Amino acid sequence: MTTDRVGKAGGEEDGADGVQWLLQPRGTAKTGGPKHFEHSVRAGIDLSQPRYAEFLGEDAALLRKVFPDGVGRFWGAITPAKERDAKAIAVWNSRVGDEVLFYADKQFIARATILAKFRNPDLARAVWGARSDGAVWEHMIALGDLTEFKADALPLLAATPGPKDKLWNMQLVSASDRARLLDKVDLPSVPGRAGLPAPRRQQAAAPTMTEKELLHAIAGLRTHTGSGGPSPHKPLALLWSIGRAAAGEERLAPWSVFEKEVGALLADFGGDTSHVTPHYPFTRLRGTGVWEVQGMHPDAQDPSPTALLEAGAKAGFADDAYQLLRISRRARAKAVGLLRAKYFSGADLRSLFERVGLGGYLTASGTEDDPDVRAAKVVAATGPVPRQATSGTRLVRNPDNVRDVKRWHEDLCQVCGEPLEVPLGRYSEAAHIQGIGSPHDGPDITANMLCLCPNHHRQFDSLGIYVDTQWEVRRTEDNSSVSQLRRDPRHRIDSEYVEYHRMLCGKNG
Structure with a gap:
């Protein structure tokens, strides 16, 4: 299964809060719309069931964060036949944080927020089957809590491009238009989801950077070498950032976050060659060609922590490098393996990799079946080994x-x-x-x-x-x-x- 990411990064300049409306027809009984809505939106999908779990792939970690109770709400779209019609614009340009308004019988019937976007034809086929021509609703969105209601849709349709009497296809209303048209439809509020991560905006779809270019940049890191060996500043920052990409975190991290988290890594894993100076890799990684700093002039040399904080500086992988690491399991494995082998052979690898969220890359089997992780303390000195009840899921092997x-x-x-x-x-x-x-x-x-x-x-x-x-x-x-x-x-x-x-x-x- 190949999974990739789709979507366009959104900016606050698009409206008061940058949120767009995705107007989504529920569909008719002939197309299976009501059945699909009941199954995957209203009831939700139990992601632990083997018929779905085996198709989560690279999206598994993200969906576990978005749906901590294990039940996900999903909707999907078939790849648009045309590149720039209203449906194509809605599929490609909708983004995390936007609101979906479901439509049926000239009314808006439900409302939810987009928590994640991804492309997964195998999971889509498992959830909804396929259309008569074999097409599947592979462009999937994960939805927050559903609010059902009934509101007349015609006033809003009358004020937007396209047919005025019916919503025939998906349509995207920009953030600025949404702010202008809020009074055209009577919408209830959407309840919050306590404990969920903030919605994350997705980046552009297809990275142009190759694996070879990414690995060449990592292998060619110029690190300061002292009496204790190469400085770990840059490798630690890159490893931490790969962990963020794997978890679906924002591409660029504010200096305050970088200073706290990378600074702690330097203190614990920097060795004798390290001083806790995270502002060093924050700016100097720009020389690799895969790193971006926002908020500071490109010619600024080693700005102080105070200057970075006052400028609101952010840093992280450049967009193409981030997308490659986010989408490609192979590229991520290569990058992690290269960093581990070249820069961290003497470190406490288990502690370090677990800290940055990459513990599964320390073994070929991953995190599913490591007896050292699963072992519990034995309390009794004599007699039978005590037992404890466990629950969860196991991979099903043939x-x-x-x-x-x-x-x-x-x-x-x-x-x-x-x-x-x-x-x-x-x-x-x-x-x-x-x-x-x-x-x-x-x-x-x-x-x-x-x-x-x-x-x-x-x-x-x-x-x-x-x-x-x-x-x-x-x-x-x-x-x-x-x-x-x-x-x-x-x-x-x-x-x-x-x-x-x-x-x-x-x-x-």
């Missing part, structure tokens, strides 16, 4: 794939080839190459699996070994050879997944 991989390799490890004899025969483990846990979200297929002994399974998941482009197994620390990966013609292994694992190890060749 046991047929596990059996096939083990059978093809006769339960022999593809790294060492040694049999592990147990009373019931040989024992081996089926390891996913691109982990199926978050944030990797790899597929549960045999082309993404290896047959390994427990030792090499753990070493592979912990990024201690990797497979190079010639199918040689190598140690991550020094690239020394371990063995040639044993292969079987019945077991096709997709090199794409092997490359992804190699990226996590910081090996981008």
Whole structure:
């Protein structure tokens, strides 16, 4: 599944509060509109159900934040046939924070706020099925609390472009027009959602920066080198910003936020070479070509913290770099792996990566099945180990794939080839190459699996070994050879997944 982001960044200059109206026909019984509205807007979608959970992909973390109770409200649109008609403008230019007014029978019937925008054809198909021509409502919006009401729509339609007697298609009302037309429709207030993050504006759709350009910039960081080694200022700031991109945070962070959070990282993980001076990377990262600072003149050299605060300065990844890191799982894995391998080999990686929200990148399996994380303290000194009740969800694996991989390799490890004899025969483990846990979200297929002994399974998941482009197994620390990966013609292994694992190890060749 490929997921990308759509939408246009909005500015407050568009109106009193920058909020637009998205006028949305509910649709007719023939198109399935009432049924879809009841299912995905009024009732909501239980995101923990396997028929939906398996299709969340890169949007899973964002949707968990937007819908902490696990039930999401969604609406969708089919890709517009024309580039610049009213529907296309509504699809591409609506944005997070806008209000959706649902329409039926010459009335507005419900109101909700857009909390997130994303494109996910697989999830759309799981939620609503497909149209008779195979098209799916893939341009999806996540909605806040629904307020249902009835209000005459004709006065508002009469004051906007298009047909005056009926809302035939999606239509976007700009923020300035909305402010002017508020008295044309009697709208109830929308209740707040306590504890939710503030709506985030999405950036432009398609990044033009390539993975190669992004990685070249990261690999070419010019860092000050003292007696204790390279300064971690810039790498820490980049790692923190990648964590923000992965979580869907705003692209540019105010200096007050940057100073507090990156300053704390420098204090805790800066080592002997570091002084807690976060204003250093805040401005000097501009030289990488992937960093932007707003509020300060481009020629300003090392402005003081006071000057940054007074100027209301903001900084973060440039738009194209941010979009690439936000949209592309591969680019994010490459960037994180490169930073980890080049700049943080001696750091407390678990603590650091968990602090910046990237803990899942420390293992090939992700965060789904780490026994060190799941283990609880044992209270009793003697007797049976105490038990505790747990609840949650687990990824559903296909046991047929596990059996096939083990059978093809006769339960022999593809790294060492040694049999592990147990009373019931040989024992081996089926390891996913691109982990199926978050944030990797790899597929549960045999082309993404290896047959390994427990030792090499753990070493592979912990990024201690990797497979190079010639199918040689190598140690991550020094690239020394371990063995040639044993292969079987019945077991096709997709090199794409092997490359992804190699990226996590910081090996981008």
